Structures are given as structure tokens and as C-alpha cells.
């Protein structure tokens with residue numbers, strides 16, 4: 219199994235380009251199931267989750283061709299299964315995003331239940347209740363969710379904002395009969411990106427990025443040409459790295475509005491943040507101030523940057539707190555950070571970090587995607603050699619992280 223070897227401490231300095239957002243590309247790829255002709259996507263990141271989604275789409279009758287950072291998707295037109303099997307879904311929860319489009323286009327879908335994952339139980343009940351409100355008949359049997367029926371527009375209020383649920387319903391309602399009004403929707407930038415693609419395919423959507431979204435269902439959706447937005451979580455990870463290592467990092471192609479809660483925090487803790495049209499620069503020379511943080515749905519602080527922020531706070535001068543309100547089990551990186559010398563106490567979904575701690579390199583185990591990133595960051599400030607094991611988690615969402623860190627002057631290598 220591959221690992222990352224990091225020699226620290228180091229200072230990140232330089233400019234890097236950023237790749238397309240995995241979390242935007244996954245629903246956009248699922249939406250290609252709705253198109254009756256070719257969809258051309260640009261800025262598609264070359265990460266493991268995308269390869270898994272492309273395999274799933276092939277299985278469901280959409281073939282793909284990769285040309286650099288572009289992917290062309292074509293419906294094969296043959297009779298294809300309406301089923302997302304366990305083998306594909308188990309490696310990636312986002313597979314459940316094919317449920318809405320399959321059902322809307324073919325009147326039937328059978329998708330393996332994704333189950334929980336390292337960071338929490340992660341049910342899909344809110345997706346299913348919403349599909350039922352649209353007229354689907356939903357049954358759960360033998361570990362699969364099966365949905366059938368002709369979808370009709372309706373008014374539905376999500377009990378809580380859910381990113382995947384909002385995306386699934388946006389796709390389903392785009393081919394339902396009549397008008398759908400969705401309330402209490404998630405407002406993440408990735409949802410706006412999906413709506414942009416659906417609109418280019420012929421859907422009529424109003425309010426994406428707001429709590430209430432109105433969708434006029436269409437009989438058919440066609441091909442489109444679409445560019446995926448930049449990955450705000452990857453951007454955020456490297457910018458945190460700049461503040462952490464007293465470095466100076468510019469991320470090209472970044473969108474500051476998508477990163478506002480992080481940029482505000484970086485400014486508060488004493489880093490210098492410069493924003494221009496399509497680049498963000500973060501510099502830090504002095505000591506870091508401790509600042510508390512609470513994860514929340516967008517436009518709050520993203521849970522996907524919580525672990526990385528915690529690594530940063532291990533170097534702040536004083537006590538800071540982190541409260542995780544989105545997932546119930548997202549502190550698995552903490553014992554590993556503590557093994558490296560961090561002083562962190564956990565009480566349920568609340569953590570208290572006493573800084574600054576001098577971290578020292580050792581072997582650490584990645585437990586999930588964002589936890590892996592936080593351990594790599596910790597390795598950059600730790601004294602000596604850090605070995606991050608199980609980086610297949612990292613490869614699910616970060617495109618060649620070691621190359622980008624090398625471009626910034628870090629001594630990082632991938633070893634077998």
C-alpha cells in the first residue's frame with residue numbers, strides 16, 4: 219500500500235493551479251444520465267472518486283472518453299441496467315446521486331444503500347422522503363433501495379439542508395411532470411454548479427444557491443458543454459498550509475466567495491489574505507492567534523476543512539475550540555495528531571486545542587479523506603519524518619497532492 223513520506227519542518231512558498239471540484243463533478247456526472255445526447259465536461263479532476271463514478275455510469279449505459287482534463291459522455295442507447303450495485307456504491311457514497319436521475323429518466327432505479335462511513339451514519343432518508351413527495355414508490359429490501367413511478371412536481375420542504383439530497387432532487391425534478399418547489403435546500407456552490415449544467419441541458423431552474431429552488435420539469439434534456447468549478451476544499455487545504463508553515467501560497471483559479479468563512483478565519487488569526495479576481499494569496503510571518511470554529515452548512519465553515527483547521531490551531535498561541543455540527547464522528551484524526559504531540563481534548567463533537575505544540579514526525583494512519591489531508595499538513599510542520607499510511611483515502615479527493623506540495627517547496631514523496 220502506498221504512503222506519503224514527509225520531511226519537516228518546511229515552509230510552503232509559491233503558486234499552484236487548482237483542479238476542478240470533486241464534489242461538484244460527481245453530481246454533474248450523475249446528471250449526464252438525464253441527457254439524450256453528448257455532454258462535454260471540462261476541469262474534471264483525475265481523482266479516484268471520479269473514476270468510480272465513470273465506471274458506474276458505464277454500467278448504467280453512459281460511455282466516456284477522457285481528453286486531458288475533459289470528459290465526453292455519450293449515452294449508448296442500448297438496453298442497460300437501472301441498478302447501481304453494491305460493489306461500486308460501497309467504495310463511494312456519492313453513487314447514491316444516480317438515484318434521482320435514473321428514476322426520473324427511466325421510471326425505475328435500484329441502488330445499493332450506501333451505509334455509514336468513517337465520519338458518521340450518513341442516512342439517505344431525506345433523499346427518499348423527497349422522492350416519495352414527487353410520487354415515487356420507494357421500497358428498501360436486501361440492502362437496496364428501489365424506486366419506481368412517474369414523477370410529478372410538488373412542493374417539498376427538506377427537514378434539514380442536505381447537499382446530496384438537494385442535488386438528487388434537483389436532477390429528478392428536472393424531468394418530473396410540472397413544477398417542483400424545494401424548500402430548506404442546501405446552498406453549497408456545488409449545487410449552483412449542478413444547476414448551471416442542468417440549465418445548459420435545457421432544464422428550467424430558479425433559486426439554486428438559495429433555500430428555495432423552483433424547477434419546471436422537462437420532457438427531455440439534451441447535451442451540453444460545461445466547466446466544473448474549482449475545488450474550494452483543495453484550495454482551502456493549501457491556504458491553511460500557508461498559514462500553518464509561515465509560508466506564502468497563491469492559489470490560481472480560486473473563487474474567494476466560495477471560501478469566505480475560511481478566509482475570514484485566516485485573517486482573524488493573523489495571516490495576511492489577499493484576494494483578486496481569480497487568485498488568493500495567504501502569507502503568514504508572525505505567531506498565530508487561537509480562534510474558535512463551528513462547522514455549518516454553507517455559507518458556514520465547511521466540515522470538509524475542519525480537520526485541516528484543527529492542525530492549524532495546534533500551532534496557535536493559546537486555547538481554541540472546534541465544534542463539529544454536521545457529522546457525529548469526524549474527530550478520528552485527533553488521536554493521530556495527539557500521537558504527533560498535539561494537545562487536544564475531545565468531548566463529544568467538541569474539541570479543545572491547546573497550542574502551540576511542537577509536533578514530531580511519526581507513522582500515522584489516515585482514516586478518511588479530509589483526515590488524511592490534516593495529517594499531511596501536520597507532517598509539514600512536524601520535526602523529522604512523517605509517514606502517512608492509507609493514502610488511498612487522500613487519492614479519492616486530492617489530485618496528486620504530493621506534486622502540488624513539491625511545487626511549493628515541500629519535501630514530500632509517495633512511496634510503495
Ligand code: UD1
Nearest residue numbers: 241312340341342343344345380381382383521522544545
Ligand atoms: C456532501 C459532501 C461532503 C460534505 C457534506 C457536508 C459530496 C460528494 N459530499 O455530503 O464532502 O462533507 O456534503 O457539506 O458532495 N443527512 C440525513 N439524512 C439524509 C441526508 C443527510 O440525516 O438523507 C445528514 C447527514 O448524516 C449529515 C447532514 O445531514 O449529518 C449533512 O449531510 P449532507 O449535506 O447530505 O452531506 P452529503 O451530501 O452526504
